Amino acid sequence: MRTGLFNKMDHFARGLLPLLCTLCVVVISAVPTRLPMLPLIAPALSLIAVYYWTIYRPDLLNTFYILLLGALQDMLTGSPVGVTSFILLLTYLVVVSQRRFFHGKSFGVVWWGFMLVAFAAVVLTWIIHVILSGQFIDPRGATFGLMLTILLYPPLAALLSQAHKAVPARDSDA
């Protein structure tokens, strides 16, 4: 770690990568994609990003960022503000407590962990929306969204791991 100004800036910028990646993912998830068979489904892409960075670099995607990113996503999609923040923060809490378990494990194990987290997150989101709207919501849309989210984890995680390579290494674990 050298002290040149450029080096410092470079280091700082690379440290922002997890935040920027997640920001991109949040914006992209609001863009209209027209999948022919799936008009009603929105995968929870931000959940993937938060899960990934919480396992590998929770220091770079801190809880304050997560709060803001969740609120931004809610604002862009028009859902009640705070719901996504709440879900993502809880995801952070759960994953951070288990992250040592995932370290050094195969991709399959990490993906399996994501399935459990995504399932819990979608169920909780559904419950919150039912409470907030005061009426029963057909859970099918959420179920398909969950399946799509789980299927999209491998490709998105592959992209994120590319960004991960550019992130400066931490001195301690990881």
Add this chain to the structure above:
Amino acid sequence: MAKRAKGPETRTAQPLRTAAQRLLFLLFLGSAVALMVLGRTDPAAFERARMQVTDVAAPILDALARPIDAANALVDRVDAFANMYEDNTRLRQEVERLQQWQSVARNLEIENAQMRDLLAFQRQDVKRYVTGRVIGTGGTFVRALLLNVGTQDGVRKGQVAVTGDGLIGRVAEVGSRSSRVLLITDLNSRVPVVIESSRARAILAGDNTAIPRLIYGAANSELNLGQRVVTSGDAGAFPPGLPVGVISSVDENGIRVMPYATSERPELVRLMDFGLDGILVDGVAGAAQKSKTN
């Protein structure tokens, strides 16, 4: 941010280990809950904040949506090419059928004109059109579209959103250069409608599925599959007679209406201003009248 630990095996990088970090986490989690509660009790305050954020993001979303639209157009084109022969045959038959309708329509038009003269009828015409590109969608629990037009293009709250097929929703929130259309399939959407053939009135209630329900209909009204459903104009939120959809199922689970505008993600949406404020009166609206007419 790169908060780097000095030693090789220090624990400072380990999150939620110190009391301060835990306290911060709880504070943020509490803020998220507070936001949810506030959004429920004071939606108006959030609406403004939301549209300001959306206004800032609109150009980015617009730029991102364009290549996706282009890709979709390409897919449609290939699709159209593949189906050319069948389409051609079908269209020929349709032309034949429509020609018969045309003569019927001509006769009716003349008859209408004569009757209108008799009644000194005043047409409730659309005051203006604004066409917006779809640059964003809602999430799994929100059926909404974000458009790249706002007050500076003449969009006002309460304007009716249609595609070529029929009604899709109305403008629920408007920023200076973006607006959000609440679709008729959304949980919060309620549209006063009437069954065209029987004139039975009901409310079309969205429930997040593709086929909204008909509720509060007159108990003894006769409902059959395939009956046309149009807006009734009650409550002044929608003009009467806009095509909405057809009744697609009638059973113990309720009556469902398949909207004419089945695509939940159209590329272009037309907003029509009928000068109806309805239930969505907005103080700021009407300030900018520089309309992007179509």
